[in-house]
Amino acid sequence: MASDTTLLWLRRDLRLHDSPALVAAADANRLLPVYVFDPRRYGTAAFGGSASFEYPKTGGRRTAFRTEAVADLRARLRTRGSDLVVRVGNPERVVADLADRIDADVVHVHTRPTPEERATERRVETELDAPLDRHWGHTLYHPDDLPDDVADIDDTYTPFRKSVESSASIREPLPIPSIPDRPGGVDAGELPDPAALGIEADPIDDRAALAFEGGESAGLDRLDEYLWETDSLREYKETRNGLLGRDYSSKFSPWLNEGCLSPRRVHAAVDEYENCRVANDSTYWLRFELRWRDFFQFQFAKHGTTPFAPGGIRRREIDWRNDEDALDRWKRGETGIPFVDATMRELNATGYMSNRGRQNAASFLANDLRIDWRRGAAYFEMRLIDYDPASNYGNWAYVAGVGNDSRNRSFDVLGQAKRYDPEAAYVRQWLPELADLPAAHAHEPWRATAEELAAHGVELGVDYPRPMVDPEALG
Ligand SMILES: Cc1cc2nc3c(=O)[nH]c(=O)nc-3n(C[C@H](O)[C@H](O)[C@H](O)COP(=O)(O)OP(=O)(O)OC[C@H]3O[C@@H](n4cnc5c(N)ncnc54)[C@H](O)[C@@H]3O)c2cc1C
Structure with a gap:
């Protein structure tokens, strides 16, 4: 049965296409999409133990890219009659307060396998009166479709790759659902300036391989450019070890990692490219690299905090x-x-x-x-x-x-x-x-x-x- 009111807590899933959490949250009469800039992510972090050290977590370029991605998502939601509520604060406070305010039946989120992200989810869950419904949306393969349980995945890449290539399928990307109205009475809020997060803007350097612009719109444009406009995918295997220029590799990574681009969408586009243009070692190799990305995600799901120890x-x-x-x-x-x-x-x-x-x-x-x-x-x-x-x-x-x-x-x-x-x-x-x-x-x-x-x-x-x-x- 459809919920009456849901809250979608967005994190590194800043897109409308192929978003399992959005599809679930949109099955409601009213939906509040929320993004929270957590100041702790822009401060210092520390590694403990005998070799302890502190370091700043997030620099100016990722902050700018992320802010652009949030702005783009807001614009895309606005054209669909909704909006993105933006706040600066601790997600456990902000999400719980907003969920209370709109009397949410359920809060939807994409989970992540890494300890810091998991800890934030747990803190939010503890503060919520409503249930937190976790979805998985950032890899090619869904964990339920893997040939092995995550705990049993081999620690080396080749057996993992061979097993998924022979025995797992990749789900079709989900279409964008129609977005329910927003519950009233919640101010959309302003996007913070990076300075308000304590982050100095970095100057633009025109030698950059690509002027990366955050957001789903720019991510989809780059997908289009790399495959269809420049036809660069055709030679990816030969060029991918390059060092200079825009197209020696896809440059999809910033959009994949902020969730502006779904890997399944990339995979589906490669399928289409193979049907329309060419299927060769290069088209295989782009998928091969996306499987590396999946491999590390599942490794971190398997090993918890151990990968961060000095001896790994x-x-x-x-x-x-x-x-x-x-x-x-x-x-x-x-x-x-x-x-x-x-x-x-x-x-x-x-x-x-x-x-x-x-x-x-x-x-x-x-x-x-x-x-x-x-x-x-x-x-x-x-x-x-x-x-x-x-x-x-x-x-x-x-x-x-x-x-x-x-x-x-x-x-x-x-x-x-x-x-x-x-x-x-x-x-x-x-x-x-x-x-x-x-x-x-x-x-x-x-x-x-x-x-x-x-x-x-x-x-x-x-x-x-x-x-x-x-x-x-x-x-
Ligand atoms: C020391 C080190 C640190 C790295 N840190 C990151 C990181 O923080 N984030 C990140 O996305 N990648 C990281 N990589 C992997 C890789 O260097 C980048 O994904 C790649 O350079 C991004 O450029 P691209 O999108 O043009 O890659 P392409 O060659 O076009 O590959 C397509 C996609 O496949 C994935 N991919 C490719 N190689 C790898 C790999 N070795 N591991 C995981 N995924 C891969 C990426 O999502 C990439 O966007 C790191 C590699 C090394 C050696």
């Missing part, structure tokens, strides 16, 4: 170094290893970094500097526009050798630089001080003589740092 799910005993100065140099992109520095400067300037860049930046910190990988992951958490706890901490742990693979995942950063940036175009873009050097010297300036460097206006240790580690010992 493998519980490895590694004596991680604590070196604030080295960590700061890595963060600033001043390690003296140009390829690593270019990746970090791109991250700092834009909030995005390619997968190849992330692997090398992470490996350098964890495997070459031997600094606690969680310090690096926490820095990514703050900076990334596409941050997701499972994808970020899962990939970091993997590269650091404490995650979902027992093999050594250390990257030879100098070999990678030459392989993936043979002309040093990427390094030159992000390290203008080395822009005039020939490719070989741009990657390894320490191999050039002082005269060779001077001919291109570079003095090592003055214009660009000397390497902070012995380059011969890398990899």
Whole structure:
């Protein structure tokens, strides 16, 4: 039987298409959609234990992207005769108060597998008089459709992938329901300025791979552009290790992670592309990567808080170094290893970094500097526009050798630089001080003589740092 009044508590599910919680909540006479900016998400967080540290959680770019996504959802709801109620406060207070005010029969939400998100759900549930109805809406596969219980999923990717490819199906994306009227008497509220959340806006850098704009509208446009307008999907497998440009990879991640784009919608679009244009290794490979994303979500559902421990799910005993100065140099992109520095400067300037860049930046910190990988992951958490706890901490742990693979995942950063940036175009873009050097010297300036460097206006240790580690010992 349809409820009389429901509240939809939106989080990282900022869309109307393929939204199980929205479809359930819309089966009511009146519906109040609510988004809460929780100030705790914009302050500092801490890792406890013997290697404890604090870090800022959310940077300017993700805050801006999220605010745009909330504004877009509000606009889309308004064109359907509804609205999005926006508040700043603790969700447990705000959602419970609003549910009381409208006398909600039920509150609908999309659940998430990671501990912080789960804890927030539990706090809200405790404060509510109405029941909290949890839905699952952010992966390709629904957990009920997996061949194994989440607790039994293999800890390595390949068996997981093979089992879902052979024995699980992906549900069709849900259509947008018609949106019931809003209950009266609730002011829609203003979207907060990032400054009100204590977040400084980051400047726009026109070298960014893409000017990411938050929201379902922009996410659907990007899907359209990548598949149909530029036909880039056709060559994804060949280009996906690229470092420069708009279309070497899909750039769907920020929209997927704020929930502006549903992975099932992407999957359905790839199906259509295969029917209309081409089915090849590239179309398979985009799905292959989306399955990686699912894999980490289910791993975090399985392992709870263990993936955040220094030794990860493998519980490895590694004596991680604590070196604030080295960590700061890595963060600033001043390690003296140009390829690593270019990746970090791109991250700092834009909030995005390619997968190849992330692997090398992470490996350098964890495997070459031997600094606690969680310090690096926490820095990514703050900076990334596409941050997701499972994808970020899962990939970091993997590269650091404490995650979902027992093999050594250390990257030879100098070999990678030459392989993936043979002309040093990427390094030159992000390290203008080395822009005039020939490719070989741009990657390894320490191999050039002082005269060779001077001919291109570079003095090592003055214009660009000397390497902070012995380059011969890398990899
Ligand atoms: C150290 C490290 C940290 C990372 N942190 C994040 C993070 O916080 N959020 C995030 O979304 N991805 C993260 N990744 C995975 C990957 O780098 C990004 O998903 C990808 O670069 C996003 O660009 P894209 O959308 O163009 O990817 P594409 O190559 O176009 O891939 C399509 C989609 O597949 C998914 N995907 C691809 N590779 C991975 C992967 N290795 N793990 C999980 N999902 C994947 C993403 O949703 C991506 O949007 C991290 C990787 C590393 C090595």
